[in-house]
Amino acid sequence: MLANARARLTRLEPVSAQHAVAAGALFVDIRPDWQRSSEGSIPGAMLIERNHLEWRLDPTSDARIEQAVDHDVAVVIFCSEGYTSSLAAASLQDLGLHRATDLVGGFQAWKAAGLPTGGPPRV
Secondary structure (H helix, E strand, O other): OHHHHHHHOOOEOHHHHHHHHHOOOEEEEOOOHHHHHHHOOOOOOEEOOHHHHHHHHOOOOOOOOOOOOOOOOOEEEEOOOOOHHHHHHHHHHHOOOOOEEEEOOHHHHHHHOOOOOOOOOEO
């Protein structure tokens, strides 16, 4: 299942994800609160826990976030290590969000790359 999901994605290494976000991609942290509390956060990342992801990012949903304007929105999902995020990004592609992808190695890879951590998340 994971291999099939990843075969459909153009996954981003940490620096590439940082560039995608700078170019306007939504950067979405799907980790649960306990994990964010113990590991840390990425400044500016939007918090949408995994169990809310599809209905918050589906542009046809009545419960969508304001940034979910259409199916062309670029979205980069991350979790702790990049497993759950691959499945989540593939699920978003199933909804028609063809530019959805994930961060290779998740938060742990971002942190190991020396990229910014610890700032307040966007809710």
